[in-house]
Amino acid sequence: xxxxxxxxxxxxxxxxxxxxxxxxxxxxxxxxxxxxxxxxxxxxxxxxxxxxx
Amino acid sequence: xxxxxxxxxxxxxxxxxxxxxxxxxxxxxxxxxxxxxxxxxxxxxxxxxxxxxxxxxxxxxxxxxxxxxxxxxxxxxxxxxxxxxxxxxxxxxxxxxxxxxxxxxxxxxxxxxxxxxxxxxxxxxxxxxxxxxxxxxxxxxxxxxxxxxxxxxxxxxxxxxxxxxxxxxxxxxxxxxxxxxxxxxxxxxxxxxxxxxxxxxxxxxxxxxxxxxxxxxxxxxxxxxxxxxxxxxxxxxxxxxxxxxxxxxxxxxxxxxxxxxxxxxxxxxxxxxxxxxxxxxxxxxxxxxxxxxxxxxxxxxxxxxxxxxxxxxxxxxxxxxxxxxxxxxxxxxxxxxxxxxxxxxxxxxxxxxxxxxxxxxxxxxxxxxxxxxxxxxxxxxxxxxxxxxxxxxxxxxxxxxxxxxxxxxxxxxxxxxxxxxxxxx
Numbered sequence: 001x002x003x004x005x006x007x008x009x010x011x012x013x014x015x016x017x018x019x020x021x022x023x024x025x026x027x028x029x030x031x032x033x034x035x036x037x038x039x040x041x042x043x044x045x046x047x048x049x050x051x052x053x
Numbered sequence: 054x055x056x057x058x059x060x061x062x063x064x065x066x067x068x069x070x071x072x073x074x075x076x077x078x079x080x081x082x083x084x085x086x087x088x089x090x091x092x093x094x095x096x097x098x099x100x101x102x103x104x105x106x107x108x109x110x111x112x113x114x115x116x117x118x119x120x121x122x123x124x125x126x127x128x129x130x131x132x133x134x135x136x137x138x139x140x141x142x143x144x145x146x147x148x149x150x151x152x153x154x155x156x157x158x159x160x161x162x163x164x165x166x167x168x169x170x171x172x173x174x175x176x177x178x179x180x181x182x183x184x185x186x187x188x189x190x191x192x193x194x195x196x197x198x199x200x201x202x203x204x205x206x207x208x209x210x211x212x213x214x215x216x217x218x219x220x221x222x223x224x225x226x227x228x229x230x231x232x233x234x235x236x237x238x239x240x241x242x243x244x245x246x247x248x249x250x251x252x253x254x255x256x257x258x259x260x261x262x263x264x265x266x267x268x269x270x271x272x273x274x275x276x277x278x279x280x281x282x283x284x285x286x287x288x289x290x291x292x293x294x295x296x297x298x299x300x301x302x303x304x305x306x307x308x309x310x311x312x313x314x315x316x317x318x319x320x321x322x323x324x325x326x327x328x329x330x331x332x333x334x335x336x337x338x339x340x341x342x343x344x345x346x347x348x349x350x351x352x353x354x355x356x357x358x359x360x361x362x363x364x365x366x367x368x369x370x371x372x373x374x375x376x377x378x379x380x381x382x383x384x385x386x387x388x389x390x391x392x393x394x395x396x397x398x399x400x401x402x403x404x405x406x407x408x409x410x411x412x413x414x415x416x417x418x419x420x421x422x423x424x425x426x427x428x429x430x431x432x433x434x435x436x437x438x439x440x441x442x443x444x445x446x447x448x449x450x451x452x453x454x455x456x457x458x459x460x461x462x463x464x465x466x467x468x469x470x471x472x473x474x475x476x477x478x
Contacts, residue, residue, distance in 0.1 A: 009395060009422035012104055015095035025420055026395030042086050042269065046426045 001030040001040070007048035013040040057082065057285050057292055059272045059309075060300030062090025063462060064451030066255040067469045068298045070125040073262035075477050077296070081264065082287045084271035088256060090300070091427070091452075092462060094249035097419055099375040101247050102338050105423060107382050108366040108373065109134075109351075111215065111460035112234060113242025118251075118466035127254035131242040132369040134350035139210075140409065141165060141356065145203065148356045150408040156352070162207050170199045181229060191228045192220035206355035213361030213386035214353060215460045217334040217429040227435035230458025238463075243349060243369035275299070275306070275447065277313035282447035285309075296446045296476065302431030302453025303438055304329055310444065319443045329453070330436065331428030333387035335359075335395070337402055338380065341415040344368065345381045357405035359385040359398060381415070392424045430455070434464065440472040448472045 007027040014022040017040050021033035028048070041049045054077045058069045061083035073079040087093065091105025101108075110118050114131040122129050137159035142148050145165055157164060163174045177198060186194050191212065195204050208220035215231070216223060244250045259266060267287070274286035275297055284293040299306040304326050307314065316323065337360075339345065346352045349368035354360050360383050367379045374380040385402045387395070399420055406415075423429045431453030432438065440448045448454075456467025 006426065008424050008427045009420070010104070010427050011097075011102075011419050011421040012095060014419060015097045015102065026399055026422055045085060045090075 001034050001036060001038075002050040003028050003030065004048050004050055006046040007044075008046060010045065012043050012045060013049060016040055016043045054078065054296065055294045056080075056296040056298065057294040058298045058300065059275075059285065059306075060090065060451070061088035061266060061268070062300045062451055063092040063251070064454070064465045064469055065090070065298065065300030066252060066259065067121060067125070067466065068300070068450050068472065069264055069266075070127060070255045070258040070262070071121070071469070071473050072296075072298075072476070073259050073264040074125055079259065079262070079264035080292065080294075081259070081266040082270045082272050082285065082292075083266065083268045086269050088266060088268060089249060089252040091423070092248045093252050094247050097338075098340075100338070100340060100378070100380050100418055101249070101373040102380070102419055102421075103248050103382075105429075106248050106462060107336070107364055107384065108243055108247040108370075109364055110242050110244060111240075111463045112238035113240060115238040116234075116242075116466070117238070117456070117459055117463045117470065119242075121466045121470055122251065122254065125255070125258050127251070127258045129251050129254045130245040132245065132349065133242045134240060134369070135348045137240060137350045137353070138348070139207065139353045139355065148206075150354075150356055151411070154356075159353070162204075165203050166199070166201055170201055173199055182233075185229045186225045189225045190221045191223045191225045194225040195220070203355075207353075210353045210355035210361045214351060214384055216434040217332040217384070217386050218433055219386060219388070222433065224435040227458065231460060234458045234460075234463070241350060243366050245370050247366065247370065247373050272309060274312075275310040277310055277444050277447075280443075281445040296448075298448050298450055298472070300451040301449070302329075302451060303442070303449050304431070304453070306442065306447075306449050310442075310447070314443065322443050325438050328436070329431070329438070330389070330433050331425060332430045332433045333389065333392050333424035334422070334429040335385045335387055335399055335402055336421045336423075337383040337385075337399070337406065338418040338421070339383065339406070339415045340374065340418050341379045341381060341413065342377065343413065344379055345410050345413055345415060354405070354409050357409060359401040360405040360409065361386055363409070380418075387422070387424065395422050430461070434460070437464070437468065440468060440475065448476070
């Protein structure tokens with residue numbers, strides 16, 4: 001999952017991730033546990049999560 | 054009367070509920086899959102964290118938000134916080150929590166001053182109620198009255214907690230309006246169920262009044278005809294309306310009607326948009342088996358590097374955490390120049406907490422930051438430009454259009470109430 005510079009670090013994505021695969025510290029970062037399911041994408045309020053190619 | 058509300062945050066839902074109660078046919082469009090904006094719960098490891106706010110109403114069951122909820126018929130139980138305390142060093146000249154501290158009551162803040170300055174404060178408390186200070190920042194005003202570093206630290210922790218600003222950024226008028234509201238309405242309270250308790254009640258009221266709420270539908274344009282709002286374009290579909298209310302703040306709303314804006318006719322509005330500055334902040338959410346704060350109010354921490362204040366919402370509503378656990382939330386102001394250094398700001402906040410809670414066991418659940426497009430407040434407190442836009446029938450509500458003297462969501466409620474007065478008379 002690619003997270004772009006729009007990210008403010010609000011952590012909303014982390015709370016909807018079913019795999020606990022998002023770490024947040026100033027901004028979000030997908031860990032190795034990410035399965036690219038894309039579930040978090042619509043929950044981002046600043047459109048920071050990009051659809052995997 | 055057909056009304057469209059853009060954004061299902063607190064301001065949008067309050068407006069939708071109030072207008073649907075008044076007989077308007079109301080439709081709310083929300084681009085996210087969830088409602089509530091920065092005022093709802095996020096379920097994280099069984100804890101009810103929040104999407105923004107601190108599960109707290111700054112003026113509790115007597116405040117503007119509670120009053121508006123009552124007017125709407127939204128059923129929310131708000132528990133008044135027991136107290137507000139301030140953590141101060143044992144010795145005033147030794148401003149380091151590591152060397153020991155005590156907690157004093159908020160209203161006992163003059164006890165740390167010299168006898169002469171205590172007398173001065175006592176007089177000011179009386180005289181400022183009649184002759185409100187004006188034309189200065191809070192900090193400049195304090196410095197002109199009493200020369201004591203403690204008062205600046207105290208003011209900074211309060212402004213940081215309540216407004217996510219420093220005392221040299223807040224107009225003294227705004228602070229005295231806040232103080233007046235504290236007298237009028239009382240101190241903070243916690244809604245049962247947290248922020249989502251309020252959002253659920255509002256949604257229930259809107260639906261009961263025949264209103265509709267669409268999630269996952271983004272408005273891309275506000276249609277304007279002859280200087281009047283005519284509806285919106287959502288997901289490529291036109292929706293006509295007599296009235297449009299935007300919960301997005303003035304800047305983001307203006308992007309939706311930019312085609313209708315004229316640089317000549319709307320020069321003042323465009324100039325105002327450029328002056329708007331969102332406020333930034335960091336929230337550190339802690340889980341603990343034992344209470345860290347120990348009461349349902351706010352603990353202000355003026356002698357840290359970054360953390361301004363902390364609340365422990367499970368003291369009022371234990372269901373906001375798994376059984377036997379406490380949820381403690383810590384707020385820190387972020388200066389505009391430090392928004393690019395969030396990692397080191399967070400590190401300082403975490404170091405502060407070790408000193409504020411020495412020997413206590415806690416887990417850092419989630420660290421949340423807010424700035425720019427998803428800020429603490431879209432308009433920093435004291436700079437809100439009101440509800441009106443250049444077009445008839447188009448109003449802005451929410452944290453970009455707060456009312457005077459309203460801290461956070463109380464300001465949102467005051468802003469909504471004044472917009473409703475304009476619309477409903």
